[in-house]
Amino acid sequence: MKKRSVFIVVLIFSLTNYAQNSREIDSIAVKLLDKMTAVIGELTAVSVDLETATDKQNDLFENERFLGQHKLQFSGSDKMTIHSRGDDGNKAFWYNGSFLTYYSFDENNYVTLEAPENTMDMIDSMNTRFGIKFPGADIFFPTLTDDILNIFDHLKYLGKKTVDGQECFHLMASNKDMTFQLWISNNAMYLPKKYLFLDKINHYQQFEGTFSNWDFNHFIPNAVFEFTPPKNARLISIMAKS
């Protein structure tokens, strides 16, 4: 009897351990992500507002939250502007398919760089080479679902939730280092409403963003994506990451 108990305990422990280590991917969540990325993939022009809250370690080695408001505009596959203001400074990006300009309103200086001919490639390239951060950019990548499945061990649909009075599908992805949550609007467009990252290995810092005022497939003049240096603005150098 004693041997049987030990055998049962060992088996249960093994099964529990197996369940903890195995991947759990909820097919409903995958379908929702696919639906959202499919809709985004059909948009030729997008204008959307994004409010972000970002934790950073301050002088007291505590997480300090920085709030920001961003206006994102994309047109075609090679035009983008982002205007950001908030606790992290007032800055903007202009991308016209050839050059990316990063301008700081607070410092009145700018960096202009030759960029890939495609918005998504440009975002990837600039982040890799210079660590330039584009708020909300991950959500717009056509491979979002693949990225999530590649990065996280668990993906689950958590049901319908309400964000800013809007019914949304709530998804959660997680691995041992990080948790990602996404709220997708429950309407005809299946557009992202809110995202939240929890960094488990860096003091549980949170990074969240809430989208609003989606406007898509409208005409945005090319001039919007051209940067004109303000008076006395200085073109400065930039340090590559490596």
Next chain:
Amino acid sequence: MKIDNYLKFGIGLLFAAIMLVTPEQMEAQRMRHGGGGRSMSRSGSMSRPKTTSRPKTTSRATTRPSTSNRSFNSRNTSSSTNTSRPSTSNRKTSTVKNRSTNRSSSATNRSTNRTTNRSTSTRNTDRSKTTRNVNRGSNNRVGNNNINIDRSRNVTINNRNTYVRGSSRAYVRPPYRYGGYRYYCHRPYYYHPYRPYYWGSWYHPWGYFAASIATTAIIVSIVNSGDDDKKEEEEYHYNNGTYYLKTPEGFVAVQAPVGAQVPDIPKEAEKVEIEGSDKSNYYVAGAFYEENEDGYIVIPATAGTIVPNLPDGGEEVKIGDQTYVQFGETYYQPIQVDGKDMYEIAEVRPAE
């Protein structure tokens, strides 16, 4: 009999374990695939920590949503959008700085760097003595001194004279992290634009060319340079706070060579305190001095030193979200002290 019971019990548990695996999990195994090798780190708000390597599997081709080529997130550039693009081929672009491999420079390896850097300060100097106009290249963005200096290429900072000694005081603030390096400062970043300071009529910015110099100029000796061969080749002259390197054409103002022993320094020199140290040095025209029995000796910058002004020859460099003023290997972080704009020398250390 007993073994038979165990066998039955084991089979039962195995069946139960199989039942625990839901159809979704089984599907999940099929859906595992590589995500194109990108990380979810394009936004700071979404930066993810490094994940463990995951074996790539086949892509979920049947369920992958299609992306229109006209889409804003398509990775195929639309040709129609290119046709209306204005010509931008002449646009000025920023200089991309790569961190010097001599970053870890210290007194021990200065001599090895010296050979390659030795002559750079003179080679690119615009020596057209006939013109007194400002002769600035397209990339020049610094300074307004009306002198014959082509700042587009000249004033290549000799890194051996700009390396930074570490601070003796521990940093209590978290460093600024970028590109595998940590930038330590005692005071918080507070941006103010870089405006080269003009110390007086005697002051000549680096790169200034003179066919001849005042008779009061002296040839300076470099103490403990560790590079005697090159010292023979280079002849530094000093006149009232300005150092000149003798060239076949004349004299070029250069940064103060570390180890130069001079009898006096300009009266405009200020005492600068080093954070965390009871020592104080003298600072003028971008050079740091230590007083000794023979006068003053040029010393390398010490991290944590706060200076009120910077000379011409620096360059504003955006490092991540912050903008520093770079002189060779020295990075000055803009700060504010009692409401006054100043700079603190950052200590740059590679991240472990």
